[in-house]
Amino acid sequence: MPRHSQRPRSLIGGALRGAGLALDEQKDASTARMPIDEEDTAKSRAQRRKTARSAAGPVGGRPPKRGVNINSLARPANQAHGRNKSLGAHTIGAVQDVAPQTNVVETLRGFLQSRWDAANCLLNLENMQDDPILAAANIRPPGAPGAHRDIGTAIWKLSGDMFPSMITLSLAGNGLSTLQPLSSLAQYLPKLANLSLERNELRWARDLDVLASKKHGLDALQELVLISNPMQQNAVDAGNEDGYRRDVLAKFPGLRILDMKPVSSVEHGFSQLFRGRASKKAGPEAAQVPLRNFPLQTKPGFIDGDAAQVVPEFLSLFFARYDQDRALLAPVYSEHALFSLSLNSSPPPRARAQRLMHTMPHQKELVLDRYIALGSRNILRSHTAKALLRTLHQGSRAIVAFQQRLPHTTHPLHDASKFVVDAWVLPNVDVQAQTSATEKPDALLFISVHGEFSEAPSQGLRSFDRVFIVAPTAPDSQAAQHGWPCLIVSDTLTIRHYSSSAAWAPDTLPTGPVTGPNVAPDAPAAGPLPAYLQSQEPFPNISPEQHTLALQLAAQTRLLYPMAVQCLADNAWDPARALANFSALQASHAIPATAFVPT
Template identity: 25%
Template sequence: MVTPAMAGPMKMREEAANGERAEWLGLAARNERVLLVNECSLPTSSENNHHPQSGVCATHSSRFAAYHHHYSCTRSIHQADAESPSSRRSPHSLNMDAESPFLFLPHPSPPSLRHQTGRHRPPKESPYTKPTAAGRSLSSRISGPPGSSGSSTRPKRGATNINPRRNPEGTPDVLNDRNPRRQQVQQQQHSKFNEVLKTDGFKAWLQSRLIAPGVLDMSNLNEDLYLKEQGILPPGDKDAPTNVGHVLWKMASNVLETPTDRIHTLSLARNGFRSLHQLQRLPICLPYIRALDLSDNPVPKSDELKHLQSAGEQRGKASTGIGSLKSLVELKLNGVKFREEYLTQPKGAEAYQHDVLRRFPGLLILDGVQLNRIVFPVTRKPVVRRIEAERKQLLARPFSFPFDVAGSFEENEGCRATAMNFCQMFFLLWDTDRNEIVHAYHPEATVSIAANTLPSRSFQATEVSRSRSTRPQPVSFESWVNLPGRNFLRSCTTIEQRTNTLKSPMDMPEFVRWLTKSVPKTKHPLEDASKWCIDAWYFDETQERISVVIQAEFQELPSGTYRSFTRTFILGAAPHGSLAAAKSWPCIVLSDVMVVHSYLGTGSWDSKSSLASGDTTIVPPAEPNTAAPASDAQQAVLIEQCRLRTGMNATYSAMCLAQNGWDLERAVVNFGEIRSSIPAEAFTQ
């Protein structure tokens, strides 16, 4: 109910609102466009959430902010029209037609928008009429004339690229991104290849390519008569299906390999490979390859060799799992395009060898040349599938280890005393005064420090993580990685970078600066011998050098973070009259290699880590009988028996018996374990 006392103020507010509405309409008539909104009316005093001063409904404040942003983005477009004399009209000259429910309102927005139409379409009771060319929407005026943009002119998926820079007019089909002729040829080849795979002739062709046990010759397939008769394009052809190589390697594995006879030598020479993408699944299908020949293929870049690596190896991580040629020891790239380009450059031979060896670190022979390298090849044992009864029998058998976990190892008391005296003096100065420790190094010694930042997934790491709350919060390895790091597969990929990671007292000022400024400060537990594992033995028969391997822990200062480390020293006698002898060093450092990693505790060597628990026992191995038979006749009998049981010739049978102490049964057992790694010439009679 409205009382007479309330009527006066209400009338004054209504008059003010009407004046404000007239002002809004005048601005709309002057600008004639910005925002398209629905019927705009002033809210009455009875509406909810009505602001007592401005008359703006609170529920519409967020919409006003959006309109303000839209107006600020388009204000420059309308400024010229707004300032034109012909566009200026009286605030009261706007024709309010009942059939036109929409108004073009400029910024700022009117006090109230009661019936918002939404983002997509007007309400059903007020149908929207598409604006004409003279009154097109703001977005169309910005983008240009009709048909210049929008989904109607966008090319459909699979259509030819209309970008004039990418495919200019007149570009041949062979250079286009989508070559219909090539796609048609690949589809035809795919169908033909599927038909040929089902025939026995294809399997016989694969058998004919096996020139010796484990040796597969797939070279010069472009001139192969069988493939030409069948109309099959080899993997090196540019029009061949992208998966023809994958199918070939899989079929070779299924048809030619057995659990005891694996393909270990493969020749792919003279196949016209411009890319090694067809070899991407070769390591998966034929993982036992030890020798690979890619000679005389026009491969343009050495980066194509990545297709022979696993995904982890391509990212610089060591991998022995599926997808890697870890058994590869020989690679031939004679006549390959990128090799010849390498050799024409200064120091190209070194760069070429470095580029190949960083991808295949286990190589012993490259391009037919024996490499002077020390490697530890990873051998794969043959896959053995057992039936359920055999599995139960193996599970029921008690498990045993030949040796138990032991602590420190010293070859003799003299070696132990020298190593202990050195470590006590060295690590004390390492923690307190590194300026004095430089005297313990030989002038031509080499020093390197690397950080293993990968977290351990071992049982010991799981046990240590349970007591994490009792130690300070671990910090980043950044200070150790920047020494610089020695990750040869990721951060140190060139010879210069790898050389710079080695430090030496030959540059004494830089060596002292590196030790005192770059290497983080540490604190070793010198008072607790249980936290140290020191193995020491003589490096050679002359007993002039000692090899010392230390596993222990320290605290990194000032954070107090616990870290474990492994440090290997090669020690020699201190020369008479040298500064090291004057400083009472028991020996001098010839080589120092340190690896820092996450904290792992002492569970790897302490007395609490015995393997003898439960049903597990320690059974020391029996001493082998190394005495050979007394007579040549007895040896000949054993050689003949070994030859009949293993299939090897007499020479390799004698070698097998000699390496197993002329114990026939043990020789046969060991033969079965390493059967896949024995060369083919051992079975030629």
């Protein structure tokens, strides 16, 4: 009786390798385990191995690996088993990875052809799990549970061969939680300019590293859409969309449009700044950070009249003891006081442009490792409640113990120009702060300090921001006995790269009209429409006013009418903003020629 292997055979794996669409790293189960007939059963084990070696090659070696060739479209598994009327493991009820009579490669070709939009050079692979062609063949798309590991490579290889003019690919709505199925995308589609990953399940910016590798990265990519992925949605909900965009642009510095919003020159400069950290050319030349005029001039620090005596006394005493012996700070924190440390690792653009990190001594010796190890309560970068609670310190003893673990510092208290202070009275009815279990003051002081300190052992300079909320001290309290004029109920310390006191010095910023590519020019003026637009039918679901705006923009820019509609829709139907963004993109040659009316 014929004897069949009990291992399920990967029909799709055999088909892809047979067509040269999958790496032949190891033989598939459908070809590695062939049925053994009664004559083979009578042979000894050594004889069967000798027969197998002879079949493999004239000297018993493995068959040579086949090159990548998609012209051989017949599936070897079907050919081998067609004569015996057997599908191996499929005849005993194993789960099939494709329908038994499927020609996998021809099915993929038909599927891709059905999704191709030649007019827009677009391959629309949205919601592949719902595609009837793939469903009928029981082929699971890339990223779907149970999908074959080589199915993505096969699709990208076929796409590159079938559609050499492709510049746009949409993979929206495919439930992708990892981009590993796209690891070979750049290898077969190196000219891809526009990619949509909208409505997937990508959670972290690092998930994009698969597409941003130095060896096989999407170097030609100009537009990327990540809307409705957790990474984008969480950043927007937390008010950190700028940080999210900066992280993405650092991986794809050539992007001109991200999430349907043009990339500004400032964003582009930041992306270069982050990429330039490991570069010898780091600095303004590499970052190209544009410095803008400010609409208003900076003013001196402001201290409420009622706090004018308390604030200087408190700050000079606090920073002196913070530098000398932090154990002396214990009396100034109330028993319910809160303290948190936050790190801002982004160098300010003006400090970067002035090359402060490169021209000042000891700056390169400063590292953030110790602060990071102790825990930073940067709310925009903390994603769990546990992490937020762990980095919030409560009570005098816990706060002082934590601060004693921070690097030693020296604040330049002899030079008032190194600090700027704002302070005002804050009614406690809004804060509800308590200095003890039974005491709740009527009013508090809000004190904001910006300044600098040198850090041991390198003696490099850092800038800091510190916000105190303080309450009056009771005459018989421990704080009053140690000379403190007030009691701290909240203390927030932010440490960042050095930016010099010029950042807040009065009347030192360049002011005047704010100019640059982000400033919208006047809206396009209405005028006679060209002949090719006079009979243009309006797009569905837009108002007559929007249709008129689209016609005017198309006439002024020579954009195709659908492109003009999209441009306005992406800019909230603001014609001035749409024209400004169009001009910026056109100046950077980011708009393909196919978007314009042929000349």
